[in-house]
Amino acid sequence: MILTVNAPSHRYPIYIGANLIELLQQYAAQHTAPSCMIVTNETIAPLYLQAVANVFQAACNTVHSVVLPDGEAYKNLTTLNCIYDALMTQRLERKSTLIALGGGVIGDMAGFAAATYQRGMPFIQIPTTLLSQVDSSVGGKTAVNHPMGKNMIGAFYQPQAVFAAHNVLNTLPCREFSAGLAEVIKYALLGDSAFLAWLEEHITALITHNADAWAYAVQKCCQMKADIVAADEKESGVRALLNLGHTFGHAIETEMGYGNWLHGEAVAAGMVAACRLSEKMGYITPADTRRVQQILSAAKLPTEPxxxxxxxxxxxxxxxxxxxxxxxxxxxxxxxxxxxxxECNDAELLRSALKEWLPEKV
Amino acid sequence: MILTVNAPSHRYPIYIGANLIELLQQYAAQHTAPSCMIVTNETIAPLYLQAVANVFQAACNTVHSVVLPDGEAYKNLTTLNCIYDALMTQRLERKSTLIALGGGVIGDMAGFAAATYQRGMPFIQIPTTLLSQVDSSVGGKTAVNHPMGKNMIGAFYQPQAVFAAHNVLNTLPCREFSAGLAEVIKYALLGDSAFLAWLEEHITALITHNADAWAYAVQKCCQMKADIVAADEKESGVRALLNLGHTFGHAIETEMGYGNWLHGEAVAAGMVAACRLSEKMGYITPADTRRVQQILSAAKLPTEPxxxxxxxxxxxxxxxxxxxxxxxxxxxxxxxxxxxxxECNDAELLRSALKEWLPEKV
Known part of the structure; x- marks a missing residue:
């Protein structure tokens, strides 16, 4: 299945299918570039690097690669510089292609490197986690973290194509898969109550890697994201809704040390905090929040910060x-x-929303 | 005088006038932002920082500043990170304004920080060197250097406005002023033979800071650049012509160590090399090259690499x-x-163009 993202700055396809190499082969056959570089990490490299390199070997004269340490803790300017060094040393050109092979950390960092190397080179996204398939690989947000805040240094820069394959999730740890479900649940909560009901019904199918349930969920999330990005590429309006749970979630990630809570776990807990704030503002009921906690729990996600x-x-x-x-x-x-x-600048309202998770006074 | 740059991504004014503070006052009166930060260097700060901050104090609630070391040698990721740290520590927002107060190094680095902080914040350019007034502050090229190549990490990101004032050049060292003339001469050579004749006639007036000659030259260069940027913002075609002398020039800067040759000096010498290559390709004559060397010499610039x-x-x-x-x-x-x-991949042709400046064989 192919979805199209009609971002104002660039239109591109999302390929969704069972087998990664098959998806890539179709694309690579029509793809030419003077050279390309695959950016991946130590966990993914032994699993998929060679196979992906083989596919692009036919399309590009030369396929280089750079293997980074794995984890959110490395999503910073120092690791970014490793990518720049590799690009310079291997003489990648402005019309070469950068290939992000990994989860959200790799996609965000490689995307930012592509946005800024020689002021912009083409790149493609091969997300290997559920989270990056449904969220971070689509829409062109690229970034690295600053010690004081998540994703504070980055660019809006759209990929040439995105490839979401089911079979790469076979090697994904359960904890990472659940973290991806947090973003799936986010889409339902922010904009589609029927999808929420569908998720409540199919959460076991998703957890057990049912291919049809996966395809439906990925397609649903990517379509929602594509629609939102088409309407508001640079987040001057509706795109901000995709940050449901993220203000609290980023605070959790920064406070706990990048990588100790997975991004999806922090977003799950952040959505519960956002629910409580919504309660305090008089919009939803404690029963609604419990319903959110129940689906998060079924997805094996944290239900509180x-x-x-x-x-x-x-x-x-x-x-x-x-x-x-x-x-x-x-x-x-x-x-x-x-x-x-x-807008909410009422510290007392915020404190009351977070009350049950604040340390007890001594 | 106000010129307009109609870049596809953003339309903005270049204010050209005698007195910097007067130019800024008109603009700042209509300008509101939650806060702003002035990025400048140790040389410029004692001269203009306070006066510029005072102007913006009225327009922004809070005016912060960050003072960087001076020189091309500091145009790198480490110094860039100092800007990010200041932006984070002072809590600049996505709608705050970054103000680049300095020459090309400050403009390029602050512009890149603005392009990437929170994925893009507004910025304005206050060029304090002739070179940045006629070239680097206009057109949205932002960058830092990589140890292996000049401006290799950057973004196309247009400013909100540019302010080119004559009086700030009073404090500019002669060597820096001459370096700026290299870019002025570049415009004439690449696209306007009548302007070249005008320059040959008025080079003494320019060197002695005649206000009318300055205004004519700055307006001419900015108009040429604005036209080129409007036609080709991201350098897929005609914009590359602005790189006359820069391929050889960047090689000189990288080889000699960033900052030892000023950028304009390297461009001057690079243009002579480009002339020699054009001779070897059969386009121009040695007399043409001598004419170029003469105007460079009159502008007190190097006439060979x-x-x-x-x-x-x-x-x-x-x-x-x-x-x-x-x-x-x-x-x-x-x-x-x-x-x-x-295109020129003929190493022997290149060698013959550079022959007189290669070390003698021992």
Whole structure:
């Protein structure tokens, strides 16, 4: 199946199918570039690097690769510089192709390297995690982390194509698969109550890697994302809804140390916090929040944030990219399936939303 | 005087006038932002930082600043990170404004920081050197250097406005002023033989800081650049002509160590090498090249490259951003006032063009 992302800056296909190498072969046959470089990590390289390189060997004169350490802790300027060094040393050109082979960390970093090497070179996304298949590989957000905030240095830069294959998930650890389900659930909560009901029914099928359930969920999420990106590529409006759970989630990731909570786990817990805030604002009920916690729990995800002090929450969230004029803005739920961005600078309201997860006073 | 750059991605004004603070006051009165940060260097800060900050104090709630070390040697990822740290620490927002106050190094680096902080924040250019007024502040090329190649990491990202003032050049060292004239002469050579004749007549007026001559030259160069950027923002065609002298020039800068030759000096010498190559290709005559050397000499610029080995020339030039399919491409002159991009992979032709500046065999 092929979906199309009609981003204002660039139109491109998302290929969704059972087998990665088959998907790539069709594409590579029509693809020419003076050379290409595959960016991957130590975990993925032994599994897929050679097979992917073989496919592109026919299309590009030369296939280079760079293998990075694995994990969110390495999504920083230092690792980015390793990619630049490899690009320079191997003399990749402005019209060469960069290939991101990995999860969200690899996709975000390689994408940012592609956005900035020689002021922009073509790149393609081969997401090897559920999370990157349904979310980070689509839509052109690229970034690295700053020690003080997630994804603070980056660019909007669209790929030439995205390849989401079912068989690469066979090697994905369960914990990572669940982290991907957090983003799947996010789509349902922010914009599609019927999809939420479908997920509640099919969560076991998804967890057990049923191919049809996977294909339906991936296609649904990618289509929602494609529609949103077509309407608002650079997040001046509706795209911000995709950040449901992310303001709280990024605070958790920054506070706990990048990589200790997986991004999807932090988003899951962040969505629960966003639910509680939505309750406090009078939009949804505690029963709605319990329903969200139930599907997260069925997906083997955290159902509440870790405990840390309120002033730390506040400090991290004041670095959020949605802050405007010093005022924090949050994605809240008007109902399960309908999100909106609202300003909230009321520290007491925020404190009450987070109350049950703040350390007890001594 | 106000020129307009109609870049496809963004339309913006270039203000050209006698007095910097007066130019800024008009603009700042209509400009609001939650906060702004001035990026400058140790040389410029004592001269203009306070006055510029005062102007923006009225427009922005808060004016921050970051003062970097001065020089091309600092145009790298490490210094860039100092800007990111300041932006994060001072909590600049996505809609805050970054203000580049300095020459090409500051403009390129601050512009790249603005392009990538939170995936893009507004920025304005206040060029304080002739070179940045006529060239680097206009057109949206931002970058830092890689140890193996100049401007290899960057983005196309247009400013909100550019302010070119005559009075800031009073504090510019003569050597820097001459370096700026190299880019002025470049415009004449690549596209306007009448402007070349005008320059030959007015070079003394320019060198002695005559205000009318300055205004005419700056307006002429900015208009040429604006026209080229409007036609080809991302350098897929005609914009490459602005690289006249730059392929050889970047090789000189990289080989001699960033900052030892000023960029404009390297471009001057690079243009002479480009003339010699154009001769060897049969386009122009040795008399044409002498004419170019004469105007460069009158502008107190180098008239030939430094001596280093041919294989070093080759190695640096093979990293050029114009390389396509492994083939080097050069901006050559069909006549004085008419440039074109041509492929040249003939090492013997290149060697013969550079012959007089290669070390003698021992």
């Amino acid at each position: 870790p405990r840390f002090a309120f002033d730390k929450w506040l400090s991290h969230m004041q670095h959020d990219k949605k802050v405007q004029g010093g005022k924090m803005r949050f994605v809240v739920l008007h109902s399960l399936g309908k999100a909106a961005v609202e | 430094p001596r280093f080995a041919f294989d070093k020339w080759l190695s640096h030039m093979q990293h050029d951003k114009k390389v396509q399919g492994g083939k080097m491409r050069f901006v050559v002159l069909h006549s004085l006032g008419k440039a074109a991009v041509e």
